[in-house]
Amino acid sequence: MAKIPPGVGPRFPQVVLLFGATGDLARRKLLPGLYHLVSAGFIPGCRIIGVSLDEITADAFRTLTRGALDEFFQRKVTDRDWAAFAQSLDYVPLAAGPAALRAAAERAEATFSGESRRLHYLSVPPSSALAAVRMLGEAQLVERSRIVMEKPFGTDLASSVALNSKLHEVFAEEQIFRIDHFLGKEPAQNILAFRFANGLFEPIWNRMFIDHVQIDVPETLGLGKRSAFYEQTGAYRDMVVTHLFQILGFMAMEPPTSLEPQPISEEKNKVFRSMLAIQPSDVVRGQYNGYRDEPGVDPQSETETFIALKCYIDNWRWAGVPFFLRTGKRLAEGQRIISIAFREPPKSMFPPGSGVGAQGPDHLTFDLADASKMSLSFYGKRPGPGMRLDKLSLQFAMNDTGLLGEVLEAYERLILDAMRGDHTLFTTAEGIERLWQVSMPLLESPPPVRLYEPGSWGPKSIHQLIAPHAWRLPFERAWRNPNKTGS
Numbered sequence: 001m002a003k004i005p006p007g008v009g010p011r012f013p014q015v016v017l018l019f020g021a022t023g024d025l026a027r028r029k030l031l032p033g034l035y036h037l038v039s040a041g042f043i044p045g046c047r048i049i050g051v052s053l054d055e056i057t058a059d060a061f062r063t064l065t066r067g068a069l070d071e072f073f074q075r076k077v078t079d080r081d082w083a084a085f086a087q088s089l090d091y092v093p094l095a096a097g098p099a100a101l102r103a104a105a106e107r108a109e110a111t112f113s114g115e116s117r118r119l120h121y122l123s124v125p126p127s128s129a130l131a132a133v134r135m136l137g138e139a140q141l142v143e144r145s146r147i148v149m150e151k152p153f154g155t156d157l158a159s160s161v162a163l164n165s166k167l168h169e170v171f172a173e174e175q176i177f178r179i180d181h182f183l184g185k186e187p188a189q190n191i192l193a194f195r196f197a198n199g200l201f202e203p204i205w206n207r208m209f210i211d212h213v214q215i216d217v218p219e220t221l222g223l224g225k226r227s228a229f230y231e232q233t234g235a236y237r238d239m240v241v242t243h244l245f246q247i248l249g250f251m252a253m254e255p256p257t258s259l260e261p262q263p264i265s266e267e268k269n270k271v272f273r274s275m276l277a278i279q280p281s282d283v284v285r286g287q288y289n290g291y292r293d294e295p296g297v298d299p300q301s302e303t304e305t306f307i308a309l310k311c312y313i314d315n316w317r318w319a320g321v322p323f324f325l326r327t328g329k330r331l332a333e334g335q336r337i338i339s340i341a342f343r344e345p346p347k348s349m350f351p352p353g354s355g356v357g358a359q360g361p362d363h364l365t366f367d368l369a370d371a372s373k374m375s376l377s378f379y380g381k382r383p384g385p386g387m388r389l390d391k392l393s394l395q396f397a398m399n400d401t402g403l404l405g406e407v408l409e410a411y412e413r414l415i416l417d418a419m420r421g422d423h424t425l426f427t428t429a430e431g432i433e434r435l436w437q438v439s440m441p442l443l444e445s446p447p448p449v450r451l452y453e454p455g456s457w458g459p460k461s462i463h464q465l466i467a468p469h470a471w472r473l474p475f476e477r478a479w480r481n482p483n484k485t486g487s
C-alpha cells in the first residue's frame, strides 16, 4: 500500500452517521468508498452507524455491507480489513428515534481514546432530508459535526431557498457540504490544472478563439430500481442543474485568486450569475420509448429521460458562445465528455477537395471517465504527393502515467474532503439558488417530451438544436487504446 501523505486525511477519528444506509447509493458507492478510505489508512479511526427506514439489526447491516463490497468494490477485500471494518459498523432504524441515535453515536465515540468528529451523510431523497436534519438536531448531534447533503437541493427556486433556510436553523453554513460527485472526479479537477497550471491554453480560452462548447453525458443505463425517485426528478433536475452546470462552472470560470474554497466558489458563482435564463425554445426534452411501462412510472408520465439544451454565459469572456449540454438514459453509448470547438482560420489557402474543415473544427476534448483522457484534434498533411489533409489528434490517457491505481473514486475523494472540512469541491447555497433561478423559464413552461428509441442518441430535433454545428458524439474515430502499442 502506498504511504498516505500527511494532511490528506482528517486529523481526528470520525463517527459517520449514514442516512439511507441500505439504499442504492450507499451500496454502490458510499459503503465501498468508506471501506477503501478506512482500509487504506486515510482516516485515523472510523465508526459507521447506518440509519434507514428498514427495521434490520446491526448484523444484518454488516451482511448487507459485505454484499455491497462483493458486488461493487473494485479492489480486493481482504479478510483482515473486512473483520476490522465489520466491527466498526452499527445500525439504528429511523423509527428508534433521536435518543437511540444519540446513544449509538456515544457508544461509537467511546471507542476512541481522544477527540473525534461526526460526519452525517444524508443519502436520502429531497423529501426526507429535512426530517433527518431535524432528527439530528433533536439528538443533539450537531456539535463537532459536518453534514453532507445529496442533490437535488430542492426541485425549483422556492424549494431550494426554503430547504437552505430550514437547514440553517440547525446547521451553520460552514458545517454543510452539498455534494456534487462530478466535481470529485479526477478529470474535473484536471480541468483546473490544465487551465491554470499551463500558459498554452488560457490565452485562447475565450470567445475570440472558441466557437462553441459541448458537455455531453449520454448514459446507456436505465433506471434500475430508481423509478420512484426519477419520476419526481427527470433528467434536467437529476443531471443538468447539478452535474453538468457544475462542470460548466469549472470550464468557464475566471482564474480564481487562489485554489482555496472561497475564491473558487466566487468564480463559479460569477459564471452562474452571468448565465442567461434557459429558454424553453432552446431545449429538447425526450423520453425513451417504453419508459411509461416501467414499474412505478405513471403510464402518462411527462418526465424527461433525456435533455439537450443550448445556454449562454453573458460575460466578457463568453458572450455569444453557445454551450450545448446533453444527457439521457438508455442512449447509444455511455460517455462523459467536454468538447471545445475552436474557430476556423479566417482564410483557407488549401485547394478545394483537400479535406480541410471536412471533419469539423479542431477540438480539445476531455473525457471525464475516472481513467481520464484528453485529446487535441487538428488538421495535418496526409503523407504522400499533393496536399491532402486528415484530422489527426494528440491524445493523453491517465493510463500512460501508470498512476491509475492512485485515483480516488469521486465519492471517496469528497467524503475525505468533507471530513477535513475542505469545501473546495462542494457547491454553495448561493450558486445552487442561482442555477434554479436561471432554470425557472424552462421549469415553468417545459416543451413537450419527444419519444426516442432506446439505444439511439435522443429525439431527432437534437440536430436542429445544434445546427449548423454537429454533436461530437458518436466520435468518428475511437479514442486510441493506450494499452496497445502502435495504435
Ligand code: BG6
Pocket: 181, 219, 221, 238, 239, 336
Ligand atoms: C447521479 C445521477 O447523480 O449520477 C444518476 O442521479 C447518474 O442518474 C449518475 O446515472 C452518473 O454518475 P457517474 O459517476 O456514473 O457518471
